[in-house]
Amino acid sequence: MDSGKRNVLIVGVGGIGRRHIKGYLETGRADLTLIEPDAAKRAAVVAEFATVAAYENLGQADLADYDLAVICTPANFHVEMMEACAAAKLPFLVEKPLAVTLDGVDAAIAAVARAGILARVGYIRRIAPEVIHLRAQIDAGKIGALKLAYLNSSQDFGKYRPDYRTTYYARPDMGGGAILDAASHSFDMLISIMGRPVTVGAMYDRLKLDGSETEDTCLISVRFASGAMANLTINQFQKRNVASAEFIGTSGNLKLDHATLSFADDDSGHWLEQRDFMEGMVPMQAHQARFTMQADTMLDALDGKPDPLATLSDARTNLSLALAAKQSWVERRFVDLDAAS
Ligand SMILES: NC(=O)c1ccc[n+]([C@@H]2O[C@H](COP(=O)([O-])OP(=O)(O)OC[C@H]3O[C@@H](n4cnc5c(N)ncnc54)[C@H](O)[C@@H]3O)[C@@H](O)[C@H]2O)c1
Numbered sequence: 001m002d003s004g005k006r007n008v009l010i011v012g013v014g015g016i017g018r019r020h021i022k023g024y025l026e027t028g029r030a031d032l033t034l035i036e037p038d039a040a041k042r043a044a045v046v047a048e049f050a051t052v053a054a055y056e057n058l059g060q061a062d063l064a065d066y067d068l069a070v071i072c073t074p075a076n077f078h079v080e081m082m083e084a085c086a087a088a089k090l091p092f093l094v095e096k097p098l099a100v101t102l103d104g105v106d107a108a109i110a111a112v113a114r115a116g117i118l119a120r121v122g123y124i125r126r127i128a129p130e131v132i133h134l135r136a137q138i139d140a141g142k143i144g145a146l147k148l149a150y151l152n153s154s155q156d157f158g159k160y161r162p163d164y165r166t167t168y169y170a171r172p173d174m175g176g177g178a179i180l181d182a183a184s185h186s187f188d189m190l191i192s193i194m195g196r197p198v199t200v201g202a203m204y205d206r207l208k209l210d211g212s213e214t215e216d217t218c219l220i221s222v223r224f225a226s227g228a229m230a231n232l233t234i235n236q237f238q239k240r241n242v243a244s245a246e247f248i249g250t251s252g253n254l255k256l257d258h259a260t261l262s263f264a265d266d267d268s269g270h271w272l273e274q275r276d277f278m279e280g281m282v283p284m285q286a287h288q289a290r291f292t293m294q295a296d297t298m299l300d301a302l303d304g305k306p307d308p309l310a311t312l313s314d315a316r317t318n319l320s321l322a323l324a325a326k327q328s329w330v331e332r333r334f335v336d337l338d339a340a341s
Pocket residue numbers: 011012013014015016017035036037038041057058072073074075077095096097122123124167168175181
């Protein structure tokens with residue numbers, strides 16, 4: 001292995017594992033080894049990318065040989081993978097959501113803390129320039145005191161993941177569905193901007209997608225410790241691709257529409273400021289570029305530099321919120337988070 005580069009272990013090379021592989025190779029700062037139980041996928045990825053080695057399971061790799069693990073398995077495997085990294089004192093980035101239930105989560109977080117290793121969660125939008133800008137403007141008081149947020153993240157999921165019926169997405173016990181899989185990203189945006197959620201109420205159902213046991217639609221209301229409130233709508237079948245998040249303060253509004261950030265503080269009906277952070281870029285290229293940015297950020301963090309990525313604690317709050325939202329609809333009531341987690 002090239003001694004100037006970090007040795008990075010990519011665990012699971014499905015849809016998101018491949019994005020991480022491209023991202024880390026693009027940095028030019030990492031040599032990659034893969035773990036993938038599916039022999040055909042493993043062979044295909046080895047053939048396509050310059051990798052140092054590839055194994056069938058984590059037990060075959062000597063974790064002491066690595067500087068960083070990127071855990072890209074379905075979420076029901078995340079706790080055991082985090083435990084393995086903690087035992088080997090191997091820093092890691094784990095994909096979202098942190099897990100599928102809270103079973104073993106606190107023990108794994110405690111093991112990581114005892115090991116004293118860097119651990120982050122792959123909420124990719126944390127490093128998106130438009131989201132960083134949005135958060136900075138809210139923190140600087142541009143819209144006064146933040147009181148409300150309306151989020152809508154809806155698109156034709158089957159177009160982007162035609163294999164969804166055979167992946168974790170179709171299985172509630174593997175972390176699939178509109179809440180644990182999709183809403184998880186929006187929850188992270190809300191938690192990182194609005195703070196600690198305290199109460200949640202939700203409705204959800206599978207309205208359209210076939211071949212799945214999970215919900216494809218959810219309507220979720222959240223109250224935060226600050227007293228601010230948010231409303232989140234997701235459907236995973238509509239044709240138009242909507243990704244909007246409007247933050248409403250006492251003296252103005254900031255709205256993110258995909259990567260376009262707009263600001264207004266009057267009733268003219270026009271945005272006074274507007275900037276498209278993806279101007280000139282193809283959306284999928286811009287999405288992949290974020291994985292390179294996230295990889296660079298993780299490699300910098302290994303060198304001790306500060307980073308904006310989600311912590312295990314952030315992701316635990318996120319998981320509690322998702323599970324409480326599910327509980328809310330099952331029990332037909334609002335759920336307080338402390339009581340639910
Ligand atoms: N950050 C994002 O934008 C984003 C997007 C999609 C998925 N994800 C998350 O990434 C994770 C994986 O999603 P995906 O879409 O790549 O799923 P996927 O089903 O396409 O790939 C998962 C891979 O993990 C492998 N795997 C299963 N068990 C394993 C084990 N014990 N050891 C090693 N590999 C194992 C599977 O064989 C498969 O190749 C999920 O937690 C998901 O929520 C994140």
